Amino acid sequence: MSPEFLLTALVVVLAPGTGVLFTLATALSRGWKASVVAAFGCTLGILPHMIAAITGLAALLHASAMAFQGMKLLGVLYLLYMAWMTVKERGALSVDTAQAPHRSMGRTILAAFMLNILNPKLSIFFLAFLPQFVDAGDPTPLLSMVELSAVFMALTFVVFVGYGACAALVRDRILAQPRVLTWMRRAFAGAFVALGVKLALAER
Template identity: 50%
Template sequence: MISIEFLFTSLVVVLIPGTGVLYTLATALFQGGRASLYAAAGCTLGIVPSLLASVLGLAVIFHTSVLAFQLIKYVGALYLLYLAWSMWRSTGPMTLADDGAVQTGWSVALKGMLINTLNPKLSIFFLAFMPQFVPADVSQPLPQMLVLGGIFMLMTLVVFIGYGLLAHQLRHWLTQSQRASVVMQKCFAASFAALGVKLALTEHG
């Protein structure tokens, strides 16, 4: 049975702005509403490896092995810095004509998926989060954890789509001001860089 506590806690976690939310917002603003749907889907699919690793107990490796954790952490940090550099380099006035044409949907989704897949803290989060909502008397906890994970992913998808569609409404305002669009792009680039540095400085454990 799915508890109200799990639903509420999951909603709060999903609503908190993180790297995935930031990526979805940036995609909606600079590539349009359709692209933001791919971004939301990609970020949601990026949860799958961490969720399966946690459910199957593989996340314990990241929690106990400093080397494994550091490896994934630095790869993830470098990827975020790469995204920041790419966005900073392409900074320029926005136009509505580029809606969905800058990148293919699959490219947008892949980037979103990699953002979450290369975050080792996500698997550790699931390892600590999921078991709290599995009843102690359940003989087969695996199916229950998979159901909980599926609900968490569905929430993520719905919330991220909502963020993306809301951000898409701001495109019309940003295109009216070249300076505002350039500043916004630089802010997103700086935010991705800050998140990359933060991830790189994250301590094991």
């Protein structure tokens, strides 16, 4: 595995996106442990895209305008739904309480998973990204792509957990200031909307 792959993958993972946004919001509202769950869900959500890239299904998605647009529409609607839930204080920035510490683990994983699975650009990205780091003379290219995918997922999880840990450090200060929390909800909702618009304008 080349250092170039590790460096490129790290840069890609560090770049802010829907997964980072959701993990940060979860850490601020429910603490570090919940953000680890969110990071796991986000990482799990890229697995189908990698499988699609490795098996060639992503190429079919890229070739089919209807399939791409259909998945893109679902992704946009889900991001707008996340924005609405955030504003209504029932989404990613819904503050957990001592009476229900485990209420949202399954929902958190599902929400994080859906954020990534409904983004068709990820399948196309991995279809273009992974083969660049497989040698032309590799006797087992599929195995190499599986190994690269596993490393990319591990990096994703570790980086997202790090984002969550940093956000959790300032959680108590933010929760102690209701006005700041309100503005943060609006900012995160706006970010979800912006990402939805970006996805809506995305081309194959």
